[in-house]
Amino acid sequence: TVEKIFALVRRIRQKTPVPLVFLTYLNPVFRYGYGAFFARCAETGVDGIIIPDLPFEEQxxxxxxxxxxxxEVISLVAPTSERRIQRIASSAEGFLYVVSSLGVTGVRSEIKTDLAAIVASARAASKIPVAVGFGINTPEQAAAIARxxxxxxxGSAIVRLIEEHGANAGKPVYEYVRRMKAAVKSYEN
Known part of the structure; x- marks a missing residue:
């Protein structure tokens, strides 16, 4: 439930200052009530929100x-957003989420989108960080995107590990994240 998620955030916030961002559809936020929902976010320690089914023009x-x-409401830029990138990026908050490919979320064996061009357009319009997601699941993909x-x-790759290992997912998730982090760090300046 939404309340259990807020309780979880409160417990996590007591252990870490790392920014926490919700990824949710609009309906739970709308049903809760915008004011009440975001007041609860502030109270429990949520820093931002990504609402994939809320178009930029309706935010x-x-x-x-x-x-x-x-x-902060995190904006998304899809591969089809070419003419809108400047407008979306110029008013983005927190970071800009660039969607790596079209389709539903989940792991992908290959990402063919011209991410460098999308990221360059976003950076031309804004100074906030640009992060790429959607289907990334291998250290090689993470390293290429980190460039x-x-x-x-x-996201989905971690959810898959949790689904696969259940209550024993801690170590596999830790090892997976460690490998992904090492791949990303290998391309940091």
Whole structure:
């Protein structure tokens, strides 16, 4: 439930200052009420939110409520956003999430999008970090993306490990993240 997630955030926040960002569809936020939801985010320690089904052009209402509580609404740029990248990036908060490929989320064996061009367009319009995600699951993919972006976002591969190992997922997830982090670090300046 939403309340259990907020309770989890409160416990995590007691152990780490690392920024925490929700990734959720709009419906739970809307049903909770923008003001109440973002007040709870601030109270428990959520720093930002990614709402993939909330188009950039329709973010105003959510942004106003989020901003009032110090929560950043992270914008997404898809490979099809070419004409909108400048507008989206220039008003982005926190970081800009560049979607690596079209389709549903999940691991991909290959990413064919011209990420360097998308990242360059975003950087021309904004000074905030640009992170790339969506389908990234190998250290080689992470290293390649680290060459052009400020961050690499990995989700589905970790969820898959948790699904596979259940209550014993701690060590496999740790090892996987360690390998991905090493791959990214190998290309940091």
């Amino acid at each position: 105003a209402e959510a942004r106003v409520a989020a901003s009032a509580h110090g929560v 052009v972006a400020d961050g690499v976002i990995v």
